Amino acid sequence: MPRSKKLRNREKILERKAGVKPGSITVPVEAYKPRFFLISFNESFLDEVEVSTYAELMKRVRAKPDARHWIDIRGYGDQAMLEQLTLDFRLHPLQMEDVVNDYQRPKVEEFGEGRLFIITRMLRWSPEFRSLDDVQLSLFTGSNYVLSLQSDYGDCLDSLRERIRVGKGVIRHRPTLYMAYAMLDVVLDYYFPVMADIGIYMEDLEQQVLREPAKSTLSEVLDLKSELVKLRRITWPQRDIMNELLRMDNSTIDESLKVYFRDAYDHAVQLIDLIENHREMSSSLVELYMSTVSNRMNEIMKVLTIISSIFIPLSFIVGLYGMNFSREDPETGRVFLYSMPELYQPYSYPILLSLMSILILFQIYFFYRKGWFKSF
Structure with missing residues (x-):
């Protein structure tokens, strides 16, 4: 996730001011204008409509008391509507505060006449930013309705x-x-x-680490680890929600419905297992990056060692014959016994080059026999 996007999310969480009266409904400045959707149905009929005002929505709900209703409100940009909604559905102000401050931990609460208040989070993987986009979905259940509220217009419930x-x-x-x-x-x-x-993205990262372990790749791996921590923080409470629903009294949730919640509980457990596997793989990617970088450094050091090993004896020879001590005294003409006679031989230069070439070839052959070139 880009740093700017992370900072925006952190700012939204920190927008809540200390000392504000509990149950205060504060609409975020960037909140979308609300849209109202209603699906009314029973075994024999279905009525689906989008209305323009909250008053018209409630009028349609009250006109069909025998039907079941899915009241779908998307967007929080109308404080008066939210306050009226709280009164019409007899919601606690603290619950509506949790709805509007939509960075809540997934949870379930039972309140009055067996009604439930559920917070869950919808997820989407953003290939562009390589990060998780999550939107809070708040549900209120009643005898003949389910009220859903969310801050965004889009969701994952079209199949339903x-x-x-x-x-x-x-x-x-x-x-x-x-x-x-x-x-x-x-x-x-x-x-x-x-x-x-995320699994496909991790496989791509693994190939990048093996082919070209750049610093940017390590940064992407660390960002992915952060996203997996966020995913784990969201998914574990989802399992807790299902567990709490299963433990509720049969007067609230009939035993015939609990079998479905058990199935959802199993899905949550499977997700947690997948997340833990992905977290271990992300940690392994960091270790693989470090190992690959270390191996590449070792290869570089091996090349430099071979080059140094070849040129060290050559440098010794060149340095030895580069001293240029005089063979005779320029004043007396006396020839020194321990001077370098090779300096004045007619073929000394090609002979020395030949010896140096033979030395190079011998060293290369020696390194080859030792297996130093096998990994190149």
């Missing part, structure tokens, strides 16, 4: 809407709590493609 439209499965024959389960199940199902995309 299509199932309701065509009447597939038992969703139109079940109580509204089953629809809440179906939403949670779809949200969890979309975690698996995210994990698959």
Whole structure:
């Protein structure tokens, strides 16, 4: 994730001011204008519509008290609407505060007459930024409705809407709590493609580490580790949600519905296992990077050692014959006994070059026999 995007997310979390009255609903400046969607249905009919105002939405809900309703509100950019929503559905102000401050940990709460308040997080992998995009989805369940709220217009629930439209499965024959389960199940199902995309990205990183372990590659691996920590922080509470729902009294969740929540619980456990595997693989990528860089450094040192080993004796010979001590005294003409007679031989220069070449060839042959060139 780019540094600027991380800082923006951190700023949103830190926007909450200390000392504010509990239950205060503060609409973020960047919040989208709300859009209102309603799907009303039972076994025999279906009515799906997008309305322009909250008043019209509630009018349609109240006109069909015998139907089941999915009230879908996307965007928080209307504080008066949120306050009226709190009154109409008898929600606690603290719950609505958690909805609007949408960086909450996934959780489930039971409140009044067996109603449930559930917070979950929808995920998407961004190939452009190589990071996780997560959007909070808040659910309120009632006897004949499920109220869903989210800050963004897009979500991952289109497949569920299509199932309701065509009447597939038992969703139109079940109580509204089953629809809440179906939403949670779809949200969890979309975690698996995210994990698959991350797995593909990790394989690409592994190839980059093996081919060209640049510093930018290490930075990408470390960013991925950070994203996996974030994913783990989101997924573990999802499992806790399912566990709490399974432990609720049968008067709240019928035993016939708990089998579905058990299935969702199994999905959450599978996701946690995948995340732990990916985290171990990301740690292995860091170790692989360090090992690859170390191996490349060793190869470089080997080349430099071979070059140095070849030129050290040559440098000794050149240095020895570069001293140029005079053979005779220029004043008396006396010839010194221990001077360098080779300096005045007619073929000394080609002979010395030949000896140096033979020495080079001998060293190369020696290194080859030792196996120093096998890894090149």
